[in-house]
Amino acid sequence: WADVSTVDVLNYLAQRFGDLRVFVMATYRSSEMVLSKHPFLQVSQDLQTRGTLQEFALDYLAQADVERYLDLEFPGHDLPAEFCALIHEKTGGSPLFMVDLLRDLKDRGAIARDPGGCWKLAKSIPDITRELPETVKSTIARKLDLLDETDRRLLTTASVPGYEYDTLVLSDALELDPADFADWYHHGLV
Numbered sequence: 001w002a003d004v005s006t007v008d009v010l011n012y013l014a015q016r017f018g019d020l021r022v023f024v025m026a027t028y029r030s031s032e033m034v035l036s037k038h039p040f041l042q043v044s045q046d047l048q049t050r051g052t053l054q055e056f057a058l059d060y061l062a063q064a065d066v067e068r069y070l071d072l073e074f075p076g077h078d079l080p081a082e083f084c085a086l087i088h089e090k091t092g093g094s095p096l097f098m099v100d101l102l103r104d105l106k107d108r109g110a111i112a113r114d115p116g117g118c119w120k121l122a123k124s125i126p127d128i129t130r131e132l133p134e135t136v137k138s139t140i141a142r143k144l145d146l147l148d149e150t151d152r153r154l155l156t157t158a159s160v161p162g163y164e165y166d167t168l169v170l171s172d173a174l175e176l177d178p179a180d181f182a183d184w185y186h187h188g189l190v
Helices: 004-014 030-036 040-050 063-073 081-091 095-107 134-145 149-159 167-174 179-186
Strands: 111-113 119-121
Touching: 004 040, 030 040, 030 134, 063 081, 063 095, 081 095, 095 111, 095 134
Parallel strands: none
Antiparallel strands: 111 119
8 A cells, every 4th residue: 555655765775775774574465566556566576686575475374373363362262163263264364354353343242251251252153244344345345446347257257156166167157268367366366
């Protein structure tokens, strides 16, 4: 979400990294950078060419990571194992979505302390996941706004079968070249 001025400052500093003792850390979603044609893309390529940029791709969380987070965020909880599995499934292992969903559930009272101070579910599991936090909704909406009509058609069609789909079937349905799916997958669209 860095504006052009921030990218210009980073580019200016990067020209002088050899003379400076500076460490800059930035986070970004590569799919959003590509879709929005963000100006940092060019700067990052220049920095990589000079060997002054190192990228670390962050993996999605495994279910065990979600369990550890629940243990830290809700010490001594009595949350059912299927709740952890549901949180992992609903968020796809995205740390941002997981934290936002759990914060929202806590704020709505779906996760609450009982009179003895133990964290428990105050609502049934099916009731919990009907609503998405506003932060998640706005992130999804912002990402959808970046898509062109072809990408929207692809995403809509791919969402019908769910997480697993056959690219040949989808390409036939959309009358698209199956090779295009590799590019979309690489950029995190499907």
